[in-house]
């Protein structure tokens with residue numbers, strides 16, 4: 001191409017851009033991703049003359065859009081029946097999905113089609129996300145020409161919020177619901193009662209407001225820190241029935257159903273503190289001041305059933321929800337075992353044990369609610385002792401509850417701790433705010449597939465959907481709730497809405513980067529871990545670094561110094577051949593984004609050996625597979641769900657390591673996680689077998705005392721006879737599970753978890 005031609009071209013471009021200014025069009029970044037989105041040439045311009053055109057079917061949706069536009073553009077949007085320069089809401093009976101919709105935007109207009117107000121509402125949410133966030137500052141808003149055909153994957157798309165451990169004002173509850181609506185979620189699970197506070201006004205029982213709503217003091221720091229310390233401050237409050245009505249109406253206008261949770265028979269200490277006759281001991285107890293599971297549960301007396309029925313009468317009056325959640329989780333049976341009342345109910349009803357008594361309790365309450373035209377939801381413990389006939393199960397302790405319930409023909413909502421507990425840490429960064437434990441990064445939430453593979457296609461139909469849970473023991477303010485909820489709620493919305501084949505984590509990360517502006521405008525205190533680095537050791541013993549958003553570079557050092565804009569540019573995996581400290585960060589235009597990623601490597605004698613484990617790790621905690629136990633990388637001291645820790649639930653395991661060639665060994669270091677609050681226990685004993693070069697075996701038993709440490713580092717020194725240098729071919733470790741969690745502890749009666757990481761051989 002000649003220089004003269006180039007000049008001509010640039011002149012033409014300049015002239016063109018003078019006469020017809022280029023329109024800046026946003027690339028669509030809708031979350032959750034629609035099932036089909038096609039960008040066409042051209043755009044629609046919303047200007048002063050653009051009108052809203054509604055056929056009367058979509059009143060709620062029209063009102064929402066009208067309010068949004070009037071507020072955002074600071075002008076009246078009179079309704080006009082015109083389809084030119086208009087946003088047109090149109091009823092279309094051919095859209096069979098009740099929550100489905102179409103959007104077509106052209107140079108002439110934007111047409112929204114749906115067959116229900118809900119569908120039209122979700123179209124409006126997508127439309128708003130096609131607009132720039134700063135529309136208030138613009139005289140014209142440009143929407144790319146686009147075709148969207150969309151409908152949800154699951155019909156239940158939920159978020160939960162625990163307001164017992166910490167309480168948040170109505171304004172915040174509305175903000176939370178608004179964000180849910182933006183993400184096309186349709187069920188708000190309001191966890192209103194628990195041991196640490198009763199938060200809903202029940203007029204018939206004033207002491208629920210006077211006593212059960214307040215605790216005298218609150219645990220400071222983490223539950224695993226001993227001794228426990230308290231702040232000495234009275235804490236509490238409750239939502240009046242007026243406020244509850246206000247929240248329900250606000251949610252309804254956003255197509256969100258509010259499901260109240262009234263816990264029973266466990267997590268009832270606050271109610272029993274107010275009315276001791278509801279318990280089995282009649283002792284005067286206090287509203288709980290620390291977290292966990294408590295033995296004071298409702299006694300199955302007629303008095304209790306009358307109380308609960310009266311409470312539920314008021315709840316039903318307030319909440320139009322078809323579902324009422326009645327808890328059912330974590331109810332220790334200790335008091336029932338010695339209670340005359342409980343034992344009499346067992347005998348009179350021909351029940352086998354206290355588990356069947358719990359089932360009797362739940363079934364009785366179910367019958368009551370069914371008689372009022374409502375259905376119950378319960379946590380997966382309601383499967384124990386026989387499932388209530390029409391119950392929907394909320395599967396939280398993994399997916400077994402879901403599988404059993406679906407196979408028995410019950411509806412299921414998926415909320416497994418491994419993928420749906422947003423009270424877990426979301427980053428390995430040590431500066432994260434204190435959390436309950438675990439590790440649930442955004443990507444893990446995103447990759448959750450709510451249909452367990454054990455289910456047939458027919459059984460899978462019982463999976464109604466998914467829900468993210470926010471338990472607030474460690475979230476004292478609404479800012480902290482936002483930090484833990486966002487952006488994981490966005491990832492969960494895509495799990496709930498977008499079909500598996502239309503999901504893509506890299507695409508999501510880039511849409512999320514654009515979405516940050518929207519969250520900023522909404523004044524949401526989201527966590528931003530998009531610019532953190534992920535590291536994986538590949539099969540060639542080289543370390544791969546990646547970051548999810550486009551247009552960034554990674555720079556690193558291996559000598560422990562801080563990475564800067566002039567440090568080595570990461571271009572290919574970094575070989576791991578000696579001890580090293582790798583530090584890396586993401587840069588754009590020479591500016592560091594996000595925090596420094598640090599990884600220590602220990603080049604011990606196990607690295608590169610062959611390893612096998614006789615059991616598969618739990619599929620929610622696969623770490624980096626067996627090889628990850630000897631990859632030279634230690635698991636995090638505070639995030640047991642990371643890429644390194646392997647989790648086994650209730651199983652005894654046997655690990656075998658075979659060295660490339662016989663080696664001398666001086667020490668073997670083992671690492672176990674020990675967090676009783678999360679049901680994780682280090683083993684009590686380990687058997688060790690070392691095979692020598694000439695096939696003799698050295699055998700030893702290591703007794704383990706956890707000593708309340710959260711990370712157990714066991715340093716085993718080999719006996720080395722003088723003048724001999726034995727060489728070992730093979731190491732075998734037999735690690736029995738801790739067993740059943742004893743009474744008085746969280747998760748009592750359940751199997752304990754074993755979490756193991758790096759086996760360091762020197």
Ligand code: ACM
Pocket residue numbers: 329330379396
């Ligand atoms: C639960 O997390 N206890 C349902």
